[in-house]
Amino acid sequence: MRIVIIDDNASMRKVLATLFASLGHDVVGSFADGNGVEELIQQTTPELVCLDYHLPGRDGLTILRAIQAEAPAIDVVFMTASSEPGVEAAAADAGASGFIRKPFGQAQIIEELKAVERTRQKANHTAADSKVARTPGNQRGRRGTAVVADDNGSVRLVLKGLLEECGLQVVQSVTNGAEAIQSARNHQPRVLCLDINMPVMDGLESLPKIIEASPETRVIMITGSADKTLVAQCAGLGAVGYIIKPLRPAYVEGFIQKLLG
Template identity: 70%
Template sequence: MRILIVDDNASMRKVLAALFSSLGHQVVAALPDGSAVESTVQQTAPDLVCLDYHLPGRDGLSILRAIQTMAPEIDVVFMTASSEAGIEGKAADAGASGFIRKPFGQEQIIAELKAVEETRKLEKASAQRAASGGAARKGRRGTAVIADDNGSVRLVLKALLEESGLQVVQMVSNGNEAVVAAKAHQPGLLCLDVNMPVMGGIDALPLIKEASPQTAVVMVTGEADKTMVAQAAGLGAVGYILKPLRPAYVEGFIRRLFG
């Protein structure tokens, strides 16, 4: 993969660059702050960005959102030593493909890269099948709608659902659109992000169940706190999928749900 490193610690940039190079990846640039991230992304076209949270001038979350807006196909591994409550969930909801807490060992970053690579392969295969008019690899299990305000999450989740044998008939970005899509398609599955603009997943859930009672609604979230899980279950959700999305986790969930 082509990798861009953004970290204000010179030693960390050097260590990561050496590690990635030893694994056969190409480090296209290493930046000490977020001031030139967008221009560097445009110039170097990385596959993955290793992004620190606390940076001079701009924090990593704002940079992550900017990257996802301009190029949702780029994976971002979010790195931080912060003990801030909920930061992992915030990064996942913003579209991070992976999360690493500092200090970390080489095994952790290697495992995270492998997970991202595995997901990228499935996403690429799904896009190629769609371009050629091909069907999902496995036996069809029905139709699905995806509701998430993050473009990269929608793309990854579409690939994982199709790999599991579901036909994704529509992808939307807020709860209002999810209700309309549920009524129009009556899908077997609807993946519903918890945090979305206009209308969030919890507010949309009862309206979706009213519009399409037979649809199995699965919440998608970066942080599954007990209150949210209980509330969603009480409103009719059949479970939840955690971000960052991982193929084995999603496939296992779909297998348990549909048999």
């Protein structure tokens, strides 16, 4: 993979660059801050960014959102030594494909990279398959339709790929709860994946309205937080379950297969 490292610690940048190179990856950029990250992304065209949280200037979450807005196909592994509550959930909701707490060992970062790579390969493989003209014998979509509602482009791409791998046809991807309600009304999908944190109207507000618009739709909440109160609230409003970000193919596919029976 083509990798960019953004960390204000020079020793950390050197250690990561050496490790990635030893694994056969191409480190195409190493920076002490994320200022001008949009231009850096255009110049280096990475497939993955290792991004620290605490940086001079803009912090990692702000930079993560900028990367996702500029190029949602780029995976971001978010790194932090912070014990700040909620930072992992915030990074996941902002689109991080992986998360590492410092200090970490080589095995940990290697496994996280492999998990991110497997997820992206799975999504890309399914996306490529979906471009092939469907024949009467093609089984994709045999299990019904699905809608994806998430304000993060990377999450929408990955979820679409994983749902189609499970035999569902994703008929629409939307970016907020209001659009999700309209999509549910129009398509009456078998499954609707609904992010909790979205602009305009969030998942909790839109959930009961989605179920009212399409009573047979099974709504799965997508969230960066496994907070028990939040999970119980979603269940009380009619969700059939939840999936934690960052997304991992084995878990998502196992959940969907069990749901569909």
